[in-house]
Amino acid sequence: MSAPPLVPARMPVADVIRVGGHGLRSRPLRVFLSALGIAIGIAAMVGVMGISASSTHELDRRLSSFGTNLLTVTAEPESHLPTTAVSMIGALPAVDTVSAVGRTGARVYRNDHIPTERTGGIVVYAARTDLPTVVGARTVAGSWLTDAYTAYPAVVLGWTAARSLAVYETGPGQLVWLGGRWFTVVGILAPNDLLTDLDYGAFVGWPVAERELGFDGYPTTVYTRPQQSAVTGVQPLLGAAANPENPGEATVSRPSEVLKAQLETRRTLNALLLGLGAVALLVGGIGVANTMVISVLERRSEIGLRRSLGATRGQIRTQFLAEALLLSLLGGAGGVALGIGITAAFAATQGWAAVVPPWAMAGGMAATLLIGGLAGFYPAVRAARLPPTEALANP
Amino acid sequence: MTTPVVELSGVSKRYGDVLALDDADLRIERGELLAVVGPSGSGKSTLLHIMGTLDRPTTGTLHIDGYDVGALSDRELSVLRARAIGFVFQQFHLARGVPAIDIVADGLLYTGRSRAHRRQAAEQALHRVGLGHRMKHLPHQLSGGEQQRVAIARAVLGDPPLLMADEPTGALDSHSGETVMALLRDLNDAGTTIVVITHDRDIAASLPRQVRLKDGKIISGVRA
Ligand SMILES: Nc1ncnc2c1ncn2[C@@H]1O[C@H](COP(=O)(O)OP(=O)(O)OP(=O)(O)O)[C@@H](O)[C@H]1O
Numbered sequence: 099m100s101a102p103p104l105v106p107a108r109m110p111v112a113d114v115i116r117v118g119g120h121g122l123r124s125r126p127l128r129v130f131l132s133a134l135g136i137a138i139g140i141a142a143m144v145g146v147m148g149i150s151a152s153s154t155h156e157l158d159r160r161l162s163s164f165g166t167n168l169l170t171v172t173a174e175p176e177s178h179l180p181t182t183a184v185s186m187i188g189a190l191p192a193v194d195t196v197s198a199v200g201r202t203g204a205r206v207y208r209n210d211h212i213p214t215e216r217t218g219g220i221v222v223y224a225a226r227t228d229l230p231t232v233v234g235a236r237t238v239a240g241s242w243l244t245d246a247y248t249a250y251p252a253v254v255l256g257w258t259a260a261r262s263l264a265v266y267e268t269g270p271g272q273l274v275w276l277g278g279r280w281f282t283v284v285g286i287l288a289p290n291d292l293l294t295d296l297d298y299g300a301f302v303g304w305p306v307a308e309r310e311l312g313f314d315g316y317p318t319t320v321y322t323r324p325q326q327s328a329v330t331g332v333q334p335l336l337g338a339a340a341n342p343e344n345p346g347e348a349t350v351s352r353p354s355e356v357l358k359a360q361l362e363t364r365r366t367l368n369a370l371l372l373g374l375g376a377v378a379l380l381v382g383g384i385g386v387a388n389t390m391v392i393s394v395l396e397r398r399s400e401i402g403l404r405r406s407l408g409a410t411r412g413q414i415r416t417q418f419l420a421e422a423l424l425l426s427l428l429g430g431a432g433g434v435a436l437g438i439g440i441t442a443a444f445a446a447t448q449g450w451a452a453v454v455p456p457w458a459m460a461g462g463m464a465a466t467l468l469i470g471g472l473a474g475f476y477p478a479v480r481a482a483r484l485p486p487t488e489a490l491a492n493p
Numbered sequence: 494m495t496t497p498v499v500e501l502s503g504v505s506k507r508y509g510d511v512l513a514l515d516d517a518d519l520r521i522e523r524g525e526l527l528a529v530v531g532p533s534g535s536g537k538s539t540l541l542h543i544m545g546t547l548d549r550p551t552t553g554t555l556h557i558d559g560y561d562v563g564a565l566s567d568r569e570l571s572v573l574r575a576r577a578i579g580f581v582f583q584q585f586h587l588a589r590g591v592p593a594i595d596i597v598a599d600g601l602l603y604t605g606r607s608r609a610h611r612r613q614a615a616e617q618a619l620h621r622v623g624l625g626h627r628m629k630h631l632p633h634q635l636s637g638g639e640q641q642r643v644a645i646a647r648a649v650l651g652d653p654p655l656l657m658a659d660e661p662t663g664a665l666d667s668h669s670g671e672t673v674m675a676l677l678r679d680l681n682d683a684g685t686t687i688v689v690i691t692h693d694r695d696i697a698a699s700l701p702r703q704v705r706l707k708d709g710k711i712i713s714g715v716r717a
């Protein structure tokens with residue numbers, strides 16, 4: 099027979115998408131709700147990964163500006179280190195820089211009318227002039243204590259201390275009531291991400307502290323930066339070097355490790371949230387499957403009509419699979435956007451830079467496609483198996 | 494002599510204990526316009542579904558446009574429907590919220606024609622059924638008769654040799670029904686072979702040939 103072979107025409111992708119999208123457009127509310135399920139799951143996962151990446155980024159940023167070789171030796175509360183601590187630690191091999199502060203009992207106020215109970219949590223320290231070079235502190239206003247200042251009533255305020263005293267400028271007119279007399283604020287420190295204690299400090303010169311504030315001259319915290327390769331070797335020696343008689347009374351710590359540990363604990367929380375996100379995603383996937391099953395049931399006559407227009411079983415299957423994929427992609431895209439928003443909002447509250455790793459977004463979309471495919475598969479197969487006459491019969 | 498558009502020989506269709514079609518022989522030549530009549534449950538729709546390859550006979554052979562339907566796969570039958578057979582149903586089957594032009598354009602969706610081509614053909618088809626001024630209208634903005642004409646435009650979009658209509662005027666008032674029948678006659682004059690199931694005696698009587706069914710048997714009209 100001369101009849102040409104009957105080979106189905108390939109449907110262009112644009113048509114597949116249009117036909118798949120048709121079913122979604124006609125039921126916007128249902129589509130929105132089931133896409134929302136997917137969106138919540140994806141948003142949770144992208145948000146968790148974004149927040150985690152942002153905090154790692156923040157950690158890297160802090161560590162790269164402050165280094166990981168800073169060690170601190172701190173006396174127990176209400177006690178102090180011997181005066182020899184600085185020179186003993188400085189004499190250790192591989193230790194280049196050492197500095198110290200000594201806690202004084204003095205208090206600081208905005209002016210002389212404020213009741214003495216209200217100290218605002220500010221601690222007055224006697225500080226060595228080389229402190230900034232060791233701890234990596236910089237001033238946002240004025241300058242650090244120079245040798246010329248140390249004998250005079252001059253003070254440098256930590257970032258938080260300056261704010262709680264409402265001091266925003268430095269210079270001759272900027273006075274605070276410190277230890278029962280006026281001190282001139284000569285500098286304000288930038289926030290210190292690694293040593294947050296310093297943010298709450300008010301720093302005066304060693305000599306003026308001894309003379310005016312009844313300071314005993316003993317250091318309470320020693321800061322040192324051994325060479326990077328020697329950090330782990332030096333760390334165990336510090337306690338004994340600082341306080342040879344009672345090595346146990348000094349607490350040695352490595353602030354960069356403390357910071358890392360803080361972020362580690364957040365990581366276990368992340369795993370939990372990630373699990374919750376996965377559950378939300380699963381529920382979302384079931385929502386999509388449910389929507390698709392109902393859609394197939396409701397659209398029997400449409401399926402019959404399409405078969406009568408010449409759609410093959412495969413083309414019906416493709417249509418419903420495309421619909422499920424579009425539905426979950428819609429949710430996935432919304433979820434990724436929402437996740438980015440969550441990350442940005444959280445990062446903003448923490449003062450971090452928001453970082454959402456591209457692989458998290460790609461992973462979110464891939465998970466979405468997988469879910470859409472799984473959720474749509476069975477309904478699509480059912481739709482394709484429907485005999486045309488049965489589909490056309492009135493329900 | 495040319496090959497008939499439809500040729501059934503000894504076709505039966507059984508649903509469980511119901512013999513919906515009993516040993517039917519029928520030959521429809523190119524260009525015919527025929528009515529299928531008979532009481533409710535006599536097997537008219539069954540016959541139309543089988544001739545339209547939407548269902549397969551239990552026994553017997555069927556040729557459509559020269560193809561031996563029994564030898565074709567479901568996939569191949571789909572292609573045959575896309576190319577050679579148009580359907581019009583009593584309930585129109587128009588997608589809600591879709592403009593007439595796009596509904597009609599879907600008549601060629603499974604033929605591999607480009608969207609631009611489909612829409613252009615749809616425009617022509619709508620003009621052909623007298624709805625050139627209703628292109629952008631949605632189904633609910635059209636009268637029943639207009640909706641059925643949209644459905645007919647969709648069915649004849651690819652100029653199929655065979656058009657099947659199952660009670661196309663069943664849901665319409667007599668005036669709209671006449672418009673639809675006039676349209677079918679025009680299409681037939683232009684060369685399309687048309688099979689119309691109808692309960693309307695007047696309509697049936699007005700068509701050149703009537704095939705009468707009773708209890709699944711073709712009782713008259715076997716030969717033209
Ligand atoms: N899918 C089916 N399963 C079982 N029986 C069926 C099925 N389809 C049709 N029948 C039976 O086959 C017979 C013929 O049905 P058909 O629909 O062809 O009648 P009809 O002539 O179109 O009737 P009407 O004028 O009411 O539309 C009826 O007895 C019907 O009950």
Ligand SMILES: [Mg+2]
Nearest residue numbers: 537538539659
């Ligand atoms: Mg019927």
